[in-house]
Amino acid sequence: MSTHRRHPDPQPAHLQGSVYEAGLRGEKPSIPYSYEAWEELAHEKLPKTSWGYIHGSAGAGTTDQANKDAFKRWGIIPSRLIPTVRPDLTTAVLGRQLAYPIALAPVGVHSIFHPDKEFAVAKAAEEVGVPYTMSTASSTSIEDAAAANSNGERWYQLYWPQKEHDSITKSILKRARASGFTALVVTLDTYILGWRPCDLDTGYNPFLIADTTGVAIGMSDPVFREQWAADHGGKYPDDESQLKESAPYWDRVVFPGVSHSWEDLKFLKENWDGPIVLKGIQTVRDAKKAVEAGMDGIIISNHGGRQVDGCVPSLDCLAPIVDAVGDKLDVMYDSGVRTGSDVIKALALGAKLVFIGRPYIYGLAIGGQEGVKHVLGAILADLDLTLQLSGISSVKSQDLNRDCIQRIPTA
Numbered sequence: 001m002s003t004h005r006r007h008p009d010p011q012p013a014h015l016q017g018s019v020y021e022a023g024l025r026g027e028k029p030s031i032p033y034s035y036e037a038w039e040e041l042a043h044e045k046l047p048k049t050s051w052g053y054i055h056g057s058a059g060a061g062t063t064d065q066a067n068k069d070a071f072k073r074w075g076i077i078p079s080r081l082i083p084t085v086r087p088d089l090t091t092a093v094l095g096r097q098l099a100y101p102i103a104l105a106p107v108g109v110h111s112i113f114h115p116d117k118e119f120a121v122a123k124a125a126e127e128v129g130v131p132y133t134m135s136t137a138s139s140t141s142i143e144d145a146a147a148a149n150s151n152g153e154r155w156y157q158l159y160w161p162q163k164e165h166d167s168i169t170k171s172i173l174k175r176a177r178a179s180g181f182t183a184l185v186v187t188l189d190t191y192i193l194g195w196r197p198c199d200l201d202t203g204y205n206p207f208l209i210a211d212t213t214g215v216a217i218g219m220s221d222p223v224f225r226e227q228w229a230a231d232h233g234g235k236y237p238d239d240e241s242q243l244k245e246s247a248p249y250w251d252r253v254v255f256p257g258v259s260h261s262w263e264d265l266k267f268l269k270e271n272w273d274g275p276i277v278l279k280g281i282q283t284v285r286d287a288k289k290a291v292e293a294g295m296d297g298i299i300i301s302n303h304g305g306r307q308v309d310g311c312v313p314s315l316d317c318l319a320p321i322v323d324a325v326g327d328k329l330d331v332m333y334d335s336g337v338r339t340g341s342d343v344i345k346a347l348a349l350g351a352k353l354v355f356i357g358r359p360y361i362y363g364l365a366i367g368g369q370e371g372v373k374h375v376l377g378a379i380l381a382d383l384d385l386t387l388q389l390s391g392i393s394s395v396k397s398q399d400l401n402r403d404c405i406q407r408i409p410t411a
């Protein structure tokens with residue numbers, strides 16, 4: 001099992017003490033500590049289009065709401081007189097030894113949230129010591145984001161072009177591997193964008209913008225550039241203004257409008273020599289198919305409610321899937337995670353790793369790299385303290401499991 005060099009704090013709850021000490025000196029934190037305040041501040045800072053893009057969801061937003069409500073239906077059961085010195089937050093996932101049981105979910109188009117874009121996020125992830133998952137829809141090339149992430153643990157998220165573009169997919173995978181991305185995360189729920197009234201109302205699709213906002217990986221890909229040039233009279237444009245043609249072209253490559261099939265996973269296995277994770281799994285049936293296809297992990301996710309409105313909350317899908325396949329591959333979780341106690345509940349239901357989505361992007365919008373670090377630090381401190389106060393001595397399943405939570409009856 002390999003370990004990346006980084007300097008994570010084994011006891012992130014220290015943060016609390018340092019904030020109160022600073023308070024005694026009359027220093028108040030420059031960024032607040034609650035999710036609600038991050039959301040509000042990001043709303044104030046961002047233009048209407050960027051705010052709509054991150055905050056918005058599919059349809060009436062019922063899936064997004066259901067994701068968050070699902071966490072409220074579980075309560076942590078604290079145990080007493082357990083002299084836990086400090087909880088052990090380390091975990092092992094996909095053959096990697098990790099300092100914490102959280103990772104950054106892949107989120108595209110960082111440049112619409114902060115000018116430091118993926119650089120800020122990749123650096124913050126490395127400094128805090130959590131895996132950075134880079135989106136195919138990034139505003140930065142694979143190589144540049146990898147350089148910013150330096151010695152960090154990094155995974156690459158694929159929006160998967162259709163077969164006619166296999167040569168482009170191969171090129172992207174080769175670049176990601178060469179740039180030190182260890183795991184491949186394949187998103188299955190977004191071969192076309194969902195119906196998002198918040199973006200429709202502003203007529204805003206960041207992928208169609210004539211710059212590199214959501215298409216930097218395509219624009220920097222040699223095979224894509226060759227193909228584009230072949231289709232458009234022999235030369236890839238040096239002039240950025242022509243990106244108004246190549247950006248939508250790339251958009252159609254990565255959001256082809258139709259899904260791949262289970263058989264197609266063979267192609268990815270042949271072209272990626274590390275662990276492969278399927279993101280967007282919601283059913284036991286699909287989880288079993290992932291095992292049959294030889295996958296190394298799955299992420300139970302409904303894309304934060306951004307794709308299908310009226311969808312089942314992801315948290316409700318987690319335990320049955322863990323029971324069916326948890327001993328055969330690594331089951332991970334995202335959608336609706338906002339606090340340390342949300343992380344605990346998802347881990348208790350059997351997730352091995354929990355992805356943070358919107359909260360860190362709010363941090364990015366508020367304060368760039370420092371904002372992302374702040375949000376991650378807060379979630380980790382909350383996680384650490386809440387575990388300790390609940391008498392749970394580690395995030396490993398022998399200590400943190402379904403005995404630690406109970407269903408709260410709904411009125």
Ligand SMILES: Cc1cc2nc3c(=O)[nH]c(=O)nc-3n(C[C@H](O)[C@H](O)[C@H](O)COP(=O)(O)O)c2cc1C
Binds near residue numbers: 107157306
């Ligand atoms: C603004 C935004 C952009 C996203 N972009 C991607 C992406 O490029 N690839 C991907 O697999 N998921 C993407 N997601 C989904 C996240 O990876 C994750 O599933 C989701 O944020 C979890 O929901 P939550 O943020 O409400 O917790 C995006 C989510 C948001 C909010």
